[in-house]
Amino acid sequence: MRQKLLQIAVLSSVLLTVALATASPASAYGNAEQWQIGFSATCTNTSLCPAASGIFNSPGTFGFWGWCALGGSDGSSAVGTTGNTADCQFSFYTRPPANNVTHFTYDVTSWKIDTGSALLPPGVPSFFVTGGTFEVQGPGAANLGLPTGVAIPFPVPCPAVLCDLGLPAVPGHLSANPFQGYTINIQVTKLP
Numbered sequence: 001m002r003q004k005l006l007q008i009a010v011l012s013s014v015l016l017t018v019a020l021a022t023a024s025p026a027s028a029y030g031n032a033e034q035w036q037i038g039f040s041a042t043c044t045n046t047s048l049c050p051a052a053s054g055i056f057n058s059p060g061t062f063g064f065w066g067w068c069a070l071g072g073s074d075g076s077s078a079v080g081t082t083g084n085t086a087d088c089q090f091s092f093y094t095r096p097p098a099n100n101v102t103h104f105t106y107d108v109t110s111w112k113i114d115t116g117s118a119l120l121p122p123g124v125p126s127f128f129v130t131g132g133t134f135e136v137q138g139p140g141a142a143n144l145g146l147p148t149g150v151a152i153p154f155p156v157p158c159p160a161v162l163c164d165l166g167l168p169a170v171p172g173h174l175s176a177n178p179f180q181g182y183t184i185n186i187q188v189t190k191l192p
Contacts, residue, residue, distance in 0.1 A: 033071035034083070035127075036189045037167050039090075040065035045181025066090025066104075068167060070111055070127060077169050077190060079125050081113040086129070088165070093140065102140030107151070108132035119166025129154055129163040 042063040043049040049061050072084035086108035093101045110131035117126035133151040141148045154163060168174065171190040177183050 033069045033085070034073055034075045034191050035070040035169070036067070036191065037070075037127075037187065038067045039167060039184075039186045041182070041184040043182040045179065048179055048181065060095045062092070062094040064090055064092040068106070068127070068165065070108070075190075075192075077113065077125070077171070079113055079115060081169075082130075083111050084109060086111050086127075086132070091138070100140040100143055101138045102136060102144065103138045105135045105137070106132065107134070113169040117164050117166050118160045119164060120168055125169040127165040127167050127169055129158065129165065134162065 040063070042061075044061050046061060066089050068086060068088035070083055070086040072086075073081050086106065088106035088108065089104070091101055091103045106129065108129050108131070110129075112128050112130055113125050114128055115123055115125055117124065117128075120126050131154060133153050135149060135151055136144065136146045137148050146152075167186060168188060171188050174186040174188075175184070
């Protein structure tokens with residue numbers, strides 16, 4: 001009996017090893033997505049963060065986090081590359097006031113890689129939305145005067161605040177501290 005169990009264990013290990021060796025790598029969004037990007041930032045310096053909380057006419061702090069999966073392209077990272085599918089989710093908060101998180105959902109039907117991002121150094125290629133819809137949810141949406149839970153088409157021309165994602169089309173990790181109390185992290189993964 002003991003030898004039989006040992007044979008089953010060895011055979012199971014061999015089969016598992018073969019299955020793992022021949023399995024194709026998993027992608028969180030399937031084979032159509034060439035880019036997966038996670039990002040976050042936090043500013044806790046109330047004397048240097050008032051620009052973001054200027055909506056509320058008072059100094060404060062802010063933060064955001066999110067991710068995007070972009071696909072439907074030829075997989076190139078060259079300027080001029082376009083794609084036809086992307087899903088982006090991000091949340092933004094400022095304090096004061098309390099309880100004002102705003103969540104954005106992007107359902108993108110066209111995007112491009114180009115330079116000229118207002119959020120990146122000159123010459124760094126970035127992702128720009130060129131078509132699709134977005135939704136805004138959360139208590140902060142009222143502060144922006146936007147309806148919640150309604151698919152809104154991206155306007156043409158699209159303002160940078162909506163369509164300039166400010167995410168570099170360069171694989172790797174970026175971590176920056178532009179000034180004390182402000183931290184930015186971006187992880188860009190280009191899938192084969």
